Amino acid sequence: MGVKERKALERQNRKNQILDAARKLLFSSGIDSVSINKISKQAELGVGTIYFYFKNKEQIFTALQEEGLTLLYSIIFKISETKAPHEEKLRQIALSYYNFSQEHKNYFDLINYFLTTPKVFFEPDLKNQIDMSGNKILLIIQNIVAEGSEQKVFKEKDPQKFSILFWGALHGLTHFKKFEKTILGNQNLEEIYEFSVQRLIYSIK
Amino acid sequence: MGVKERKALERQNRKNQILDAARKLLFSSGIDSVSINKISKQAELGVGTIYFYFKNKEQIFTALQEEGLTLLYSIIFKISETKAPHEEKLRQIALSYYNFSQEHKNYFDLINYFLTTPKVFFEPDLKNQIDMSGNKILLIIQNIVAEGSEQKVFKEKDPQKFSILFWGALHGLTHFKKFEKTILGNQNLEEIYEFSVQRLIYSIK
Amino acid sequence: MGVKERKALERQNRKNQILDAARKLLFSSGIDSVSINKISKQAELGVGTIYFYFKNKEQIFTALQEEGLTLLYSIIFKISETKAPHEEKLRQIALSYYNFSQEHKNYFDLINYFLTTPKVFFEPDLKNQIDMSGNKILLIIQNIVAEGSEQKVFKEKDPQKFSILFWGALHGLTHFKKFEKTILGNQNLEEIYEFSVQRLIYSIK
Amino acid sequence: MGVKERKALERQNRKNQILDAARKLLFSSGIDSVSINKISKQAELGVGTIYFYFKNKEQIFTALQEEGLTLLYSIIFKISETKAPHEEKLRQIALSYYNFSQEHKNYFDLINYFLTTPKVFFEPDLKNQIDMSGNKILLIIQNIVAEGSEQKVFKEKDPQKFSILFWGALHGLTHFKKFEKTILGNQNLEEIYEFSVQRLIYSIK
DNA sequence: CATGAATGAGCATTCATTCAT
DNA sequence: TATGAATGAATGCTCATTCAT
Numbered sequence: 001m002g003v004k005e006r007k008a009l010e011r012q013n014r015k016n017q018i019l020d021a022a023r024k025l026l027f028s029s030g031i032d033s034v035s036i037n038k039i040s041k042q043a044e045l046g047v048g049t050i051y052f053y054f055k056n057k058e059q060i061f062t063a064l065q066e067e068g069l070t071l072l073y074s075i076i077f078k079i080s081e082t083k084a085p086h087e088e089k090l091r092q093i094a095l096s097y098y099n100f101s102q103e104h105k106n107y108f109d110l111i112n113y114f115l116t117t118p119k120v121f122f123e124p125d126l127k128n129q130i131d132m133s134g135n136k137i138l139l140i141i142q143n144i145v146a147e148g149s150e151q152k153v154f155k156e157k158d159p160q161k162f163s164i165l166f167w168g169a170l171h172g173l174t175h176f177k178k179f180e181k182t183i184l185g186n187q188n189l190e191e192i193y194e195f196s197v198q199r200l201i202y203s204i205k
Numbered sequence: 206m207g208v209k210e211r212k213a214l215e216r217q218n219r220k221n222q223i224l225d226a227a228r229k230l231l232f233s234s235g236i237d238s239v240s241i242n243k244i245s246k247q248a249e250l251g252v253g254t255i256y257f258y259f260k261n262k263e264q265i266f267t268a269l270q271e272e273g274l275t276l277l278y279s280i281i282f283k284i285s286e287t288k289a290p291h292e293e294k295l296r297q298i299a300l301s302y303y304n305f306s307q308e309h310k311n312y313f314d315l316i317n318y319f320l321t322t323p324k325v326f327f328e329p330d331l332k333n334q335i336d337m338s339g340n341k342i343l344l345i346i347q348n349i350v351a352e353g354s355e356q357k358v359f360k361e362k363d364p365q366k367f368s369i370l371f372w373g374a375l376h377g378l379t380h381f382k383k384f385e386k387t388i389l390g391n392q393n394l395e396e397i398y399e400f401s402v403q404r405l406i407y408s409i410k
Numbered sequence: 411m412g413v414k415e416r417k418a419l420e421r422q423n424r425k426n427q428i429l430d431a432a433r434k435l436l437f438s439s440g441i442d443s444v445s446i447n448k449i450s451k452q453a454e455l456g457v458g459t460i461y462f463y464f465k466n467k468e469q470i471f472t473a474l475q476e477e478g479l480t481l482l483y484s485i486i487f488k489i490s491e492t493k494a495p496h497e498e499k500l501r502q503i504a505l506s507y508y509n510f511s512q513e514h515k516n517y518f519d520l521i522n523y524f525l526t527t528p529k530v531f532f533e534p535d536l537k538n539q540i541d542m543s544g545n546k547i548l549l550i551i552q553n554i555v556a557e558g559s560e561q562k563v564f565k566e567k568d569p570q571k572f573s574i575l576f577w578g579a580l581h582g583l584t585h586f587k588k589f590e591k592t593i594l595g596n597q598n599l600e601e602i603y604e605f606s607v608q609r610l611i612y613s614i615k
Numbered sequence: 616m617g618v619k620e621r622k623a624l625e626r627q628n629r630k631n632q633i634l635d636a637a638r639k640l641l642f643s644s645g646i647d648s649v650s651i652n653k654i655s656k657q658a659e660l661g662v663g664t665i666y667f668y669f670k671n672k673e674q675i676f677t678a679l680q681e682e683g684l685t686l687l688y689s690i691i692f693k694i695s696e697t698k699a700p701h702e703e704k705l706r707q708i709a710l711s712y713y714n715f716s717q718e719h720k721n722y723f724d725l726i727n728y729f730l731t732t733p734k735v736f737f738e739p740d741l742k743n744q745i746d747m748s749g750n751k752i753l754l755i756i757q758n759i760v761a762e763g764s765e766q767k768v769f770k771e772k773d774p775q776k777f778s779i780l781f782w783g784a785l786h787g788l789t790h791f792k793k794f795e796k797t798i799l800g801n802q803n804l805e806e807i808y809e810f811s812v813q814r815l816i817y818s819i820k
Numbered sequence: 821c822a823t824g825a826a827t828g829a830g831c832a833t834t835c836a837t838t839c840a841t
Numbered sequence: 842t843a844t845g846a847a848t849g850a851a852t853g854c855t856c857a858t859t860c861a862t
Binding site for chain 6: 208240242243252253256261262
Binding site for chain 6: 822823824825826827828829830831832833834835836837838839840841
């Protein structure tokens, strides 16, 4: 192994060391209590070192969000690889998204953080990077729909548009978790979620 | 006008003065830069005075969010009162929600803030107040669907569930605005939005 | 009842109303969370009214401290009135002081507040008032010792000095409660307290 | 001198710089007016810097109190090392405690602050640290009594308990300084103090 | 008598970031 | 590369007191 490779490896190790610390903080106390100083303490590194490997806090968050998206992707990918009927795949993907929002709440908060922050300035590279992670997931859904349509299981002519509707709807519904005790009344969100999935799938059959 | 009335009026005026300041800040620099100290400066009042009229920062945000929800409600209510066919009403409501998210971005950011912040410490009263404002909007949609179903224009048996799906989907889709240049590729969100509305309405016809 | 008397009575009622509120706050959340604003809310009176009846916060605290001292006095007075032997009386007084410090912690904190605050400015009247309340208690002890000496049960020639030593020692010991888990090691303070009382009494026998 | 040593030295210097500032404030205007902001201004450092060296305000107070206890310890230790008779040592220790309470009033106020504040949230480590400083002083007294008892000068079987009584009594008596013009009447506290010391010592002879 | 609106200095603490070493 | 000392603006919030009505 040459000097260059070793350097690159060490570099990656350090980055991971930092992300490990950030992740640990994120999971133990939530997004609001992740600060650079705390990360540096947790990682047993100087704050300066953190800034050597990450330009700013946003970049660390981005990396963590990518982790979350990758995890989500792998879950959804697995479903897409099964032999289940197309319809069933969509249903399972939808359900797994709901589960992800509950069981990986911290990652989900992070995704929402990036999705809802009105911050104007966002480095284009960073933004692109995140969006592409999201896109991969969208493509899975899109492919299932497209494939289903080819095989005449579905009758959707615009799989891309539909996949955005599909995911957008699921995403929007997760936010209604906060209304479970109020607006939703005696129903729980999961019920409504399943109803919605049913309807969305039905609409392309 | 008696003393009591005048006092009550002055009280409301002051409250408005504070909300004006808060709104101005919110609209000029975004939610993150609204602080009590800044509000007090903007309103030309002591911070103590702010706290005399509002228990805490959250309450000011709540009031502002209610403004936004009231505005949204009035828009949607107007549509519901027209003589347009049910289907058309839903379409217009959907469209107006999209427009609201773009034209009243600051109110919309505020709504998203409350919807996605992982903070829990929200006072039940405040939360209930907001949720009920949201509920009023939901009920309009629900009524249109219910009425449409009664008149056999729609065939939806569960108008409540469907209205949640409807609004949730629209809401989720607005978040994709951020992906317009990346994931959405050459399409713009409005197109997809209209496609989605079409599909959702179609699913109950 | 003439106008004057009624006025005086009303005046006292209002004062009590205020003290009731202050006491309630003191007992429910401790000395640090008693503020004029809170008192006024609790008493359902305007803050201005509070200031009409009490010159400042200190005066309210003084009144409450007097309550505490009066309560303490009544406890000690009762003991002094029994037929118990002088020695036994002293022992019981000592014990009741310890109990008072534990069971009426809030009053005791208040006493300590006045006793340890390094504040320079203290209105002479106020100070005198408090001191006299303390003096009454001291006099009881002093009388018991004096009487005991007259009857040759004790051999103390200077009952005043001894009573100050007696009370001062007891008071100082109560502060060691904070050391129970550290300096005091495996002993508890009560044990040491009793030991001390024994010694002090023994020293005048 | 290596880099490490120099760093450590500088660190200590900064800490002292902060403590100097805190001490100056404490001594010039009393404990109530020591705030972190004031310290930072006095020390000509940013507030953040204060927090870099001390975890919180309490820790600064702790350090200052330790200074006081160390000073007191050194005074008492010197006495314990003399060739004076045991009895005389106790007398001198007692007297020096009184003098300390008058001449180093600010340190004494600090000690009282920690001893009487009803605040609970004290960190165990900090509390232990302080208590151990106090314990060292107590042990000196205890040893003198124990040694005296071994040599049959005293007849105390429980030196620990007695040393607590001894110190507790002296400590309690210092609080009566406030009563010099009122309860104590024509006597001054020093007189009573000496009387008390005499009695306490006499009780173990 | 009674009110309650208004004050604004003050509080302890956190933060992302910089930069000389 | 790596460090960690230093910053100081900023945060939400409390407080005793005043005073015009």
